[in-house]
Structure formats: C-alpha cells, structure tokens
Amino acid sequence: MFILHVSDTHLGAMPYGLIxxxxxxxxxxxxxxDVALKERISIYLHTGDFFDSPNPxxxxxxxxxxxxxxxxxxxxxxxxxxxxxxxxxxxxxxPLYLLQDLGVVDLLAINSVSNKVFGDPSSTVSIYxxxxxxxxxxxxIRISREGSRSILAAHLLLKELGIPSxxxxxxxxxxxxxxxxxxLGDYHIRTELRHVDGAPAVYPGATExxxxxECCDKYIALIDLSVENPIVNFLKLKSVRPWIRIKxxxxxxxxxxxxxxxxxxxxxxxxxxxxxLLKMRVETITKILNEMVNRGMIEYYRIKVAEDDSTxxxxxxxxxxxxxxxxxxxxxxxxxxxxxxxxxxxxYLKEPSKQMADEIIQYLxxxxxxxxxxxTGLTYNTLSHRNGVETLVSGKNTNTLLRGKTLPTPSGEAK
Numbered sequence: 001m002f003i004l005h006v007s008d009t010h011l012g013a014m015p016y017g018l019i020x021x022x023x024x025x026x027x028x029x030x031x032x033x034d035v036a037l038k039e040r041i042s043i044y045l046h047t048g049d050f051f052d053s054p055n056p057x058x059x060x061x062x063x064x065x066x067x068x069x070x071x072x073x074x075x076x077x078x079x080x081x082x083x084x085x086x087x088x089x090x091x092x093x094x095p096l097y098l099l100q101d102l103g104v105v106d107l108l109a110i111n112s113v114s115n116k117v118f119g120d121p122s123s124t125v126s127i128y129x130x131x132x133x134x135x136x137x138x139x140x141i142r143i144s145r146e147g148s149r150s151i152l153a154a155h156l157l158l159k160e161l162g163i164p165s166x167x168x169x170x171x172x173x174x175x176x177x178x179x180x181x182x183x184l185g186d187y188h189i190r191t192e193l194r195h196v197d198g199a200p201a202v203y204p205g206a207t208e209x210x211x212x213x214e215c216c217d218k219y220i221a222l223i224d225l226s227v228e229n230p231i232v233n234f235l236k237l238k239s240v241r242p243w244i245r246i247k248x249x250x251x252x253x254x255x256x257x258x259x260x261x262x263x264x265x266x267x268x269x270x271x272x273x274x275x276x277l278l279k280m281r282v283e284t285i286t287k288i289l290n291e292m293v294n295r296g297m298i299e300y301y302r303i304k305v306a307e308d309d310s311t312x313x314x315x316x317x318x319x320x321x322x323x324x325x326x327x328x329x330x331x332x333x334x335x336x337x338x339x340x341x342x343x344x345x346x347x348y349l350k351e352p353s354k355q356m357a358d359e360i361i362q363y364l365x366x367x368x369x370x371x372x373x374x375x376t377g378l379t380y381n382t383l384s385h386r387n388g389v390e391t392l393v394s395g396k397n398t399n400t401l402l403r404g405k406t407l408p409t410p411s412g413e414a415k
Contacts, residue, residue, distance in 0.1 A: 001123050002041040003151070005221040006032045007185035008206035010085065012060040013052035015210045016272075016300055019334070020241075024269075025052075026063050027239040028207035032220050033067040035235060036076060039222060043118055043125070044071050047185030048083025048132060048155030049206075051095050055088075061098065068104035077118050082110040082131040083155040083185060109153075113137050115144070123148070125180075125225060130154040132186070139174045149180040149225055157186050158201070160193055172201060181223055181230045188214045190234060200232050208240055212274055212302065216243045241299065242267045245274040251284050262297060270299040277305050341370040 009029045014022040036044050051060055071078055086094050087110065100108045107116045109129035117126045125148075128141055132155040143150045152175060157168040172195050175182060182201035190205040204221040206214060218240045224231040244261035248254035258273060265271060273292075275285065282303050289301045332349075336342050344363055348356040364371050 001043075001119060001125060001225045002039060003043045003045050003125075003181075003223040003225060004032065004036045004039065004041045005045050005047065005183045005202060005204050005223055006207065007047040007155075007183075007204050008049045008083070008188055009046070010049055010052035010206065010208070010210060011064055012056035013208075013210060015208070017334075018300060020299060021208075024239070024241045025208050026059075028218065028237055029063070030067055031237050031239045032207060033070055035220065035222075036071060037074065041076060041222070043077045043079060043127075044068075045127070045151070045153055045183055046078070046080045047153050047183050048081050049085040049185060050080055050083070051086050053085060054092065054094060056095055061095070064099060065102055065104060068099065069102075072104050077106045078104060079107040079116075079127055079129060079153065080105050080109075081129045081153050081155055081185070082108075084132045086110070087132060109134075113141070117144075123226075125149045125151055127151045127153055128179075130156075132156070135170050138170065139176065141176055143176065143178045150178060151181045151183055152179045153183040153185075155185045158184070158193070161187055161191065163187075172196065175201075180225065183221075190217075190219045192232060198229070200230060202232055204234070207237060209243065209272075212243070212245075215245065215274075216240075238267075241269045242271040243274060244271045244298075245276075247276040247278055249278045251288065254285055255288055258292070258298075270296060273298045273301040275301065275303050277303060338367075338370045340367065 009032070010025060011029055012022075013025050015025070033044075050064070068078055080096060080099070082094055082096055086096050088094065094110050096105070096108055096110060099105045106118075107114055107127060107129055109131045111131065111134075113131075113134055114129045115126065116129075117124050119125055126144055128143075128150065130138055130141075130153065135154065135156045138152070138154065141152070156170050157163055159168050159171045161168060172182075172193060175195060177195075177197045179195070179199050182195060182199055184201060184203045187203040188206035188210065189203070191203040193201040195201055202221050204219050207218055207220065209215050209218065218237045219234040220237065222233040222235055224233070242265050244258060244265075246254065246257045246261065248257060254275060254277075258275070262271060273289065275289070277285065282305055285303065289298070289303070292298045293301065332342050332345050336345065341360075341363065344356070344360050348360060
C-alpha cells in the first residue's frame, strides 16, 4: 500500500500579490494529483491548510474539485484535515465541507478527531485525523486493533522544530506509541523526525514558496507501507517557480551572478530574484533589475539592504530594509475594477497635484460605481498595514518599490 502525503497547498494564495504566483500555487497542487495518479497510490493524505483562506476565490473550488475527482474516478481515497487557514474565525462553515458534499473526500476532520480504516482484508490502515485546534486530544488517542497499521495525521507545530512560537507546545513525546507513520502539516519546510518508538514523523512542507525563508525546493512524501518499517520517499515538485539568491558588493558582480543564475536554470518559469546588497546603495541596482523584469528575464525581485554594514550577527549581515519590485499599472488595475478611475489614479501617481486630486474627488462624487471599486481596493491597504509595510509612490516612474522595516522570522515558520 502506498500513501501520498501532501500538505499546505494554500489554494487561493497569491504570494507577493502576483497573479503568476497564484497560478504557481495551483500548478503545484495539480502536480501532486498527477504524481498520485502516476504512482497508483491507495490514499491521498492532506495534512491541512488545503485552502489559503476560509473564504477562497471561486477558482480554488473549481480546481480543487476537478483535480480531486480525478483521484475519485480511479478509486484513490482522499483524506483531508483542516489547518487554521481552512477554519473560519467566526460562525461559518469551512470550505472543506463543500468538497465532502461533492463526494471527492472520503475522510474529513475539521472540528473533531476522525478515524477510519482503509484498505482490504489483506492490507488495512487506520487513520486518525486530528485537525488544527484539536492537538490536546492527541495524548489520549487509543489505537484500535482493527487495522494492522495506524497513521496519525495532524496539523500542528512540534517543539522539536525549535520554532519560538507559542503554538509549538506539542512534543513528539506527547504522541502515543504504536503509530506506523506520523503525518504532519503546518511547517512549510520538508522535515523528518523520529518518534521514540521509531515511527517517522514527517512534514513534507508547503507545495510552493510563500515566503523567501521557505525557499527553495518543495516536496511531497510517498510512503510505502508494504514493508514492516515504512519507507519515506520525498518527491521534488517540478512545477515550483525557481529562486535566485545572491549577495553582492558591486553592480557588475551582481548583474553577472544574476545572469549566470538565470542561464543555469532548467525551469521554463522566470525566476524570483533575491539580492542582498553589502556596502552598496539600492539605487545602483534597481534600474537594472527593473529592466530585467520588463524584458521577461525575472518575474520579481527583492533587494535586502544591511541596516549597518559593520554589524554582523551570527555570521550574517542584519537586514534593515527590504525593497521589492512593484508595477503600479498592474496593481491599480487589480485593485480598482473601474477603468475611468484607474486612468485618473495613474495620472495622479505620475504627476501628483492638487488639481488632479480635485478631479478625482469630483469623479468619485459623480460615479457611484467608481466609489464601490475604490472601497473594494481598500482591502489591500489593510493587508499592507498588517504585513508591516508602507508603499512609497514615485512621481516619476510607474515601476516603484515597496519598502518596509522587517523583523527576522524563523526559517520555514508556518504561515
């Protein structure tokens, strides 16, 4: 019996606010389905954060249903547990219920621990599914003798990860003995630990890079339960958008390393670029990077500038500011679905003046549809404030930078 362990697909996410990155998230999920079909697995096991939000966009539902139905059509069982992103914070139902009602999920755990035995008389496995928020139930789980093998599937952060998070208050020692395999989700980087009785405890990680500290390769886990001790095979996902990360002190070196990195890529996707500048002003490289974006050489860039070139912590320069490529034309059109207002806002961003501001106000007073479009766009401001960034608007160029003070985060910490 083979099981494909997948986690943290975050369908509906749009990393860095890019439509292309939203497509990347969907493509990675589709690749997990293709692998499941190719490997002829028995169970597709998803350990949480299937969706990125409890209110995902319609496209997420459509893609989720169509892909999971492919598994259903060939008899592959689907098990999904809810992560915190799948659970509404107020009185509402999780979007995962729709997938169950459509008949493409065989075991779903959202508000309670669920248990089900899969397989045939010659080979069975009992799965204990523990959704986010139910981790306190884990120590009291009693393994049934009905199945010859048992799997614990849970969405949580273990203390053994070393993450300074109040959420990481469960240890491997709290998990009862007797499980053949421990399938975990919430941590976005591939990690394999061992329970005291030898059972592998595995985080396959997220299927795409949502933040740079989760970079770069992404995996799913193929579990072989046909032998006494389960064999864990990590399969690298091929659809993941590549990243190029470099440190440089001068423009010529920076440009060459970036160009060489692009040449070495085997992926057909344009890479994300992360540049850490050492003793170099950001203005000296920005123009070149903007040109590379416009020429289709890179998809997006982030520039990290040392807060103080003389300050070194743990062997690494402390990052004080992060600059990111933004295209205001695309951003305004994505946020404000009203072309007349879009044109006025773009003119104002290029040449801000009181006259232009007055013209926008008069336009809003006479166009109720434009007001509604603008109100919808305010959601972006809320998200930007929550992420601790401030937008710097350039009056000379529609290609500008997003600048924000940042704090270090543990590598791979769950979203």
